[in-house]
Amino acid sequence: MDLGTNTFHLLIASGTAHNYQEIVHLHESVKLGEGGINKGYILPEAFARGINTMLQFQQQIEANGVEQVRAIATSALRSASNGNDFINEVKAKTGISIEIIDGAQEAEFIYNGVRLCGCLSGGSSLIMDIGGGSVEFILGNADHIIYKQSFEIGAARLMDLFHRTDPIPAASIQALNLYLEDKLSDLFKAVTNHKVEVLIGSSGAFETFAGLIEIEKGEEFDLKKNVSYTFNETELLTLTNQLVQSTHQKRAGNKAIIPVRVDMIVVASLITRFIMHKLQIGNVMMCTNSLKEGVLAGMLD
Structure with a gap:
């Protein structure tokens, strides 16, 4: 659980x-x-x-x-x-x-779950897990973790601080970006000497992003059949921009967005976009595995 x-x-x-x-x-x-x-x-x-x-x-x-x-x-x-x-x-x-568990343990479980997906390679990947209370970042490859840290900047926390009006105002977006710039300084230092080849979004909002993109193309998207997904950078940035500018009513009317993510998908979009731009990462993937699969792997072994 x-x-x-x-x-x-x-x-x-x-x-x-x-x-x-x-x-x-x-x-x-x-x-x-x-x-x-x-x-x-x-x-x-x-x-x-x-x-x-x-x-x-x-x-x-x-x-x-x-x-x-x-x-x-x-x-x-x-x-x-x-x-x-x-x-x-x-x-x-x-x-x-x-x-x-503490944030470091949480990040390690997430890494173990994502590694089971087969998304990791010999190059450096940055795993990002956007939760409601915290966001975990894990820099690593298929063999080991290079850096891991949990930040108390989850979607529920950021909504409470910045997304009080819908659609979210430009001033709130600017304030949120400045907040992330400050809170994530340790992350930026950690990745300075590493070339991040891909950003891997662990389950959650990234599943919604993938589903919305594929449904817009008229394609079926089954998470049980698609444990991983590679985004087109332009498609992902276009989608996140649309979500940021959308109203609650429009998001709630979209069957591809589950109820718990109807509002939190906005700040999740802003975090994703911020990280892509800040770290200049164009290659983005989704992995359906997360903490629970990492815990399960340890139990089954």
């Missing part, structure tokens, strides 16, 4: 790390950070949604005779003053023990 700021994921599988069969794969829009992400507190409504989802997950775990369980919590529970209350209630009601 990957218990994120926006979405709780359950992945039940059997087999080996490089050849496993999915038995159950659920995504539940819990929005644990809604209304309280920048206050460091899980609001009662979000708290209840999280507990109810964990009860559903426990039913699936029991129904499928699962032998080994790991529940990994990230940014929202990591920074919430009542995060331990949530963990204790889940333990009492389901028996599931939640592990809170």
Whole structure:
């Protein structure tokens, strides 16, 4: 289980790390950070949604005779003053023990998940995972990690700070870019002496980007059949520009955008565009694997 700021994921599988069969794969829009992400507190409504989802997950775990369980919590529970209350209630009601991991561990799990995709090569790639509470950057190749860091600049946090009017105003975009310039200084220093050949977006918003581009072409896009996707730079920048300028109503009416991403896709677009321009990266890929697959790989091995 990957218990994120926006979405709780359950992945039940059997087999080996490089050849496993999915038995159950659920995504539940819990929005644990809604209304309280920048206050460091899980609001009662979000708290209840999280507990109810964990009860559903426990039913699936029991129904499928699962032998080994790991529940990994990230940014929202990591920074919430009542995060331990949530963990204790889940333990009492389901028996599931939640592990809170730090940003470095989160980045390593993401790297392991992406490596399973086969997207990495001998050259340097920059993996970016845009979550609701944090964004992880991992510089590495198929053999090892060169640099990894988690930044508390997730889509839910940035929405709360900058995307209060829709469409997002030009002044807010400028303020957001200046904010990213400041917050990501460690990343920029780390990549100075490395030629980044490709930016790999780990699941989340990048799945939506790929789906929107292919559907616009009249093509079907099935994430189960497309574990990776290579973007055309012009198509991706055109799409992100359209999303940034769009209204909530227009995004909500697009079936290719799942409800939890209807608003967060705007700041996710701005982060993506900022990184591409700042680091002058034109080659961008999507990998459907992320933290949960990285955790699963370790369990199956």
